[in-house]
Amino acid sequence: MKKYTNTGNKDTRSGFGDGLTELGKTNENVVALCADLTGSLKMNAFKDNHPERFFQIGIAEANMIGIAAGMTIGGKIPFTGTFANFSTGRVYDQIRQSVAYSDKNVKICASHAGITLGEDGATHQILEDIGLMKMLPGMTVINTCDYNQTKAATLAIAEHHGPVYLRFGRPKVANFTPEDQKFEIGKAVQLTEGTDVTIVATGHLVWEALQAAETLEAAGISAEVINIHTIKPLDEEAILTSVGKTGCVVTAEEHNFLGGLGESVARTLALNTPAPQEFVATQDTFGESGTPAQLMEKYGLNAASIVKATKKVISRK
Amino acid sequence: MSDNKSLENLVTQVRRDILRMVHKVNSGHPGGSLGCAEFLVTLYNDIMKLNDGFAMDGKEEDVFFLSNGHISPVIYSVLARRGYFPVEELNTFRLLDSRLQGHPTTHEGLPGIRIASGSLGQGMSVAIGTALTKKLNGDNHLVYSLHGDGELQEGQIWEAAMYAAGNKVDNYIATIDYNKKQIDGATDDVLPLGSLTAKFEAFGWDVLAIENGNDIQAIKDGLAEAKSRTGKGKPVCVLLHTEMGNGVDFMMHTHAWHGKAPNDEQLESALAQNPETLGDY
The missing domain is CATH 3.40.50.970 (Thiamin diphosphate (ThDP)-binding fold, Pyr/PP domains)
Structure with missing residues (x-):
């Protein structure tokens, strides 16, 4: 990977x-x-x-x-x-x-x-x-x-x-995108190749998804991580191609599950090839004071949450 | 410069257009439209420097924004009669697939409209933005806007008023349709506006009043005075005292015709008071 x-x-x-x-x-x-x-x-x-x-x-x-x-x-x-x-x-x-x-x-x-x-x-x-x-x-x-x-x-x-x-x-x-990478609006960036699960992440959750993919690899699970920087228009082709291969998807975003990237991905799948999906997102709640790391942990927005969601979504295949 | 008689004739025709438009679809806002007919006819045909045709960018010409978008019938009629689009198109007002939406919009590409309006209180900010761009572009033309007096109850207006004065946006003339009426009744009953002169002056504007905002000569004189006060470090506010429903006796001196269409008999009576001058659409 x-x-x-x-x-x-x-x-x-x-x-x-x-x-x-x-x-x-x-x-x-x-x-x-x-x-x-x-x-x-x-x-x-x-x-x-x-x-x-x-x-x-x-x-x-x-x-x-x-x-x-x-x-x-x-x-x-x-x-x-x-x-x-x-x-x-x-x-x-x-x-x-x-x-x-x-x-x-x-x-x-x-x-x-x-x-x-x-x-x-x-x-x-x-x-x-x-x-x-x-x-x-x-x-x-x-x-x-x-x-x-x-x-x-x-x-x-x-x-x-x-x-x-x-x-x-x-x-x-973490800053990991190549400095010279051209930004194409509406074009997903595939970060890793995998066969067991597609992890579609946006914003700060993309780095967390990469960390999760390493943990998953150590556990024998092959994750394909896709960076969706453009939520609208959504790169449906990239998502469908990947999920067509892996058969399930975890979406990860620093946003409520209502209205976020996850819902857009779910719609795309529902209209084409329905597949099990888990949502790493806030659960229809407001936040609170704390350090960013504490809050990511408490509200389930980190690599550990993505690993957990991945294991669950694979079990639903 | 247009003579007052030809402007009067145009106003009469615009009134007929307004009445026939709202009657046909049994909806729309005739009261404020009629109250501003003289103002908009004079502005578009005697005051503003306009280029031929329509360009969204409005470069090297004066630009007008209607902030109180519900008086769409009057701006549609004035634009059509000024040649922005065929007058026959007034027949499509508020109909399915029309460019003449209930409230003005750029969405269907109607020439003459540069911003959507309807949700109140936004047009002053937009006008300030265009005025700032004109300054950046070295374009010495002016930006005009029109607002309902009831619209001044929206907080964004006062954000914009503070900004315009604080940043010396002096290539801008905002006019307030001061008819003292809104949907639910008199502004004094709904939410008193207090002294608009004192308010705008306190915000740092140069304020003047046109006491008879339904008189073409008074509008000409008032807007000439307003123009003479631009470029002097302050935005200019014109308090245009108008009569809602002007030109139709039973629509005047009441707020009842803010958003109500006349029935067949009422239309006949209203049109009889305003004989055809330039030809109905």
């Missing part, structure tokens, strides 16, 4: 910030908007390099989304930055009407997604945002797994015309 090396822990939000910095130099139509979280979103370099193209909106996320929609009229490509909770739930109607329904070329970039936001607790830990965003017609939904992939995705979405939700996180996590 192919092994992956962590080249050093880095936060995905820095991948966004560095990608945005690069875009600032290469694409003069890119503008950045922030709702009083410039440092948290790692947007300082863009702000310093291009003050005329950086817009501090203040703590007014609804206004930020509307301004971003308006800025597209005249050819700008706005990247909005705030926490995932304030990027989605707080401004759902603004995104729905002014961005998605109006087909505006706005890139909604959301940090601190999921439970690994940590100590701030459930008010800030959105576990419903993938569902909210994927339900909007025309919205592309991306959840990247590490620094390199987040940077590549940030560059890629500037070239894609249409609304995009780009979800990433706060903590420093």
